[in-house]
Amino acid sequence: MCSLCGVIGGNEHWTDAVARPGVFTRNVERLDRRRERARRVSAANSVLSAFGMSVSDWQGSAFVLATRTGKSEMIEDLGHLWPAAERLSGRVCDPLDPQLISCMEEANHG
């Protein structure tokens, strides 16, 4: 358990798999791990911006998800991101929503 935030030992999410033989993960070297977290923040933000939210790294151990009005929530890994995002924004974050897809397509093709 983290004595600062009181979060009890993390659930291993598949995107952060513990390094074991054969398992693909970027959770091995310290630098790789930090780099992957930074990329994750930027990738998540490109989707979250459509919902008026953003996420940032917190001490390399958690993420802070925030809305534009400042409502925020700490999340541990990607597994918690979307339920929290739905709670904070009060909207459904559906990747199959055609409007959201066109929004992303526009962003990609600029």
Next chain:
Amino acid sequence: MAEMPAFTPVHLLTGFLGSGKTTLLKRLLAAPALADTAVLINEFGEIGLDHHLVERIDDTMVLLQSGCVCCTVRGELADALRELHSKRDRGLVPSFTRVIIESTGLADPFPVLSTLKSDPVLRHHFRAGTVVTTVDAVNGLAQLDTYVESTRQAAIADRLVITKADLCEDKAGLSRLLSRLTEFNPDAQRIMAGSDDPDADALFGDDVAQRATKLQSPSGFYCDTPTLRVTAEGVALHTAISSFVITVDRPIDWTGFGIWLTMLLNRHGERVLRVKGILDLVGEDRPVAVHGVQHLVHPPVHLDAWPLGERVSRLVFIVDGLDANLLKRSFNAFALAGNSDARPQPEAAAQIRNA
């Protein structure tokens, strides 16, 4: 006695009522191959263990001649597994290297897998192994037509055991059943049950190696494009379950893919019965295999080499009532979005939209 692995695989034996689960288990229990195995069953009575029995450990646990520990589940499955784990640690039962759970015929097998992932104790000691589903050659087709549980059990299987094929006189019916199974679970291994097959190793053998190699077949990939259903004979219930393949010929960004898949599973996990595939990732030489069942995704594994040397990402989805085209579009829009390294593109658009 075999050494205790860091994560004990938990295999699931499922199948509809009367599809031959117990018969299969009964035969397996008598074999020496299950020596280092703990088996969780519903009722001792059904299996008829008496003549294999060596020692009764307590009310719910017995030790068999083969060295296999057999226990019944009373109440919560998680409690039974924790009890097993604690007894193994204290040396009260012989050390086992795998667990097999017999699920009841009407159960949706997914909650068992998710228990392993969410329980605070179990998730550090156990991992999900293979799902074996028995399908009755005689009644299987009718069960798939009528009961959604039956369809789900077959759709999430890693291995399908076709039982009672010798009783099946209607050969056309059997081949219809097989093609139906191919439709919604194109890459499960199919095994015909006989009096001696399949043996325990074929069913519950090394599943990580299997999972990795299973994604590749001589033709290059196990997940071949599923055969399409003839519309004339469809019942609404399972025309909803469909499978399709997404193929991408340029490297995928792992981070973007992770964001997309978690988002998809968060909203539609119950309807994504299975997703598995082999990915060509930006910055990785070797292919990476991913494999998920509903909300649960197994840790991704590195494969040794590309099948036929062809670097193409392929993702197979088995979905219940989701629009394949929408999902493909969504994948392209989200998972390929972070690909700016591989494919330079103007990034101004995101800012314009934010302004």
